[in-house]
Amino acid sequence: MKEEDLTRLLTVATEDIRPAHPASAGWERARRTRRNRRAGAAAVAVVLLTGGTAVALRPADRPSPITPATPTASPVPSAAPVQRPPDQLTYPGDPLGRLGDPVSASLSARPVRQALALYQPVDPGTGVEGRIRVLGDDGLVRDLDVVTLARTRDADGNAAVPLKSSSLSPDGRTAAFAQTDEVIVVDLTTATVRRYPLKGYLEHVFWSGDRLFVGDNDTAYEVDRVTGTSREAPVSPWDVVSPDPSVRTDTVLTVGGAPESLTLGRYAWSAASTHLDSWALDFRALPSGNRVDEFYGRGWQRGDQVARAGWLTTGSMSGLEGVAVLNAETGVVTRLLDLGRDRWKACCEVLGWDRDGAVLLRHDPGGLLRWQPSTGAVTGVVRDLYGEVSLAAG
Structure with a gap:
């Protein structure tokens, strides 16, 4: 055998x-x-x-294959904490790209259902501004013909165009414009105008949900649009963050401060008291030598993140234009977008967030960018758009 x-x-x-x-x-x-x-x-x-x-003995049977209870996606590498745009931008197409289209109707004749953006063109050579335009969700550009707006000015006579980056309400239905001794509110869905008297050289205007804040150089006021009354808000009008419009909140965030002492603040107040928590901004999540030196423009919140433009130091180079993203709960700065030097001063103001978690910002000269901090992707939105823009984005 x-x-x-x-x-x-x-x-x-x-x-x-x-x-x-x-x-x-x-x-x-x-x-x-x-x-x-x-x-x-x-x-x-x-x-x-x-x-x-x-x-x-005969070989044992192979074990049955293990099937996970839930499918797992391949991990996505974390984007670098300090990011830069590509040398050549792509423009994949965007509804906001029609901001530069010619005016095709007046607001009084064709009110909007919802505005995507407001745009006030400014001639880059002369500095002369044109009339404010309204881009509706139907893609048509309208002339804001229901009101004549003057430039804002401060006590020293410095003037600026009336459209601000936070003039348009988050729902795209209302616009507010600071003017000397008053704030003007336009219902874009009915083309009607209301005026609220408020003493001062008013320059700032911003929304917190349906609450309207107006400010002069030093003071912010909350305006009751039903009664027309106002109360002082204990926050800096320069540093207030426009909150996430999807979250109802009674607190107000600020991001700013003097160089070398930048802070995140959280305010809540009533007729009887004011409560403030504040934290120094924390740059330890960034590579050594990277930080924000000073902020400018409006800050914008989405969820637990805040984006604001500023001047950066990356490595050994300072004075760079860029954008920072920080945690709204802790003040930890998690991402920087380095846009380089030799640009127009304060070129790159943040205009808000889109629904996909991308930051929308101005780009010198004359354009808009979309930056996705979680991936580092930077794409163009529109070219040659000189002037001021306000988006229905929060």
Whole structure:
């Protein structure tokens, strides 16, 4: 009889032999199964000693494949904390790209259902501004013909165009414009105008949900649009963050401060008291030598993130234009977008967030960019758009 026939007979003879210690045999079998699953190797042959004779058993069945309870996606590498745009931008197409289209109707004749943006063109050579335009969600550009707006000015006579980056309400239905001694509110869905008297050289205007804030150089006021009354808000009009419009909040965030002492603040107030928490901004999540030196423009919140433009230091180079993203709860700065030097001063103001978590910002000269901090992707939105823009984005 051949050796392989003898092996087959002995295998059959031993199949019904029960192990002398079932519990220990079970644990050993489980241990082997776990080992085999981790290693991914085929099952090994088992050697059984019976009456001092070594008998080779048939190979054990392979363990059944393990099916995860839920599918798992491949991990996406984390984007670098300090990012830069590509040398050549792509423009994949965007509804906001129609901001530069010519005016095709007046607001009084064709009010909007919702505005995507407001745009006030400014001649880059002369600095002369044109009339404010309204881009509706139907893609048509309208002339804001229902009101004549003057430039804002401060107590020293410095003037600026009336459209501000936060003039348009988050729902795109209302626009507010600070003017000396009043704030003007336009219902874009009905083309109607209301005026609220408020003393001062008013320059700032911003929305917190349906609440309207107006400010002069030093003071911010909350305006009740039903009664027309106002109360002072204990926040800096320069540093107030436009909140996430999807979250109802009674607190107001600020991001700013003097160079070397930048802070995140959280304010809540009532007629009786004011409560403030504040934290110094934390740059330790960035590579050594990277920080924000000073902020400018409006800050914008989305979820637990705030984006604001500023002047940066990256490595050993300072005075760079850029944008910072920080945690709204802790003040930790998590991302920087380095836009370089040799640009117009304060070129790159943040205009808000889109629904996909991308930051929308101005880009010198004359354009808009979309930056996705989580991936580092930077794409163009529209070219050659000189002037001021306000988006229905928060």
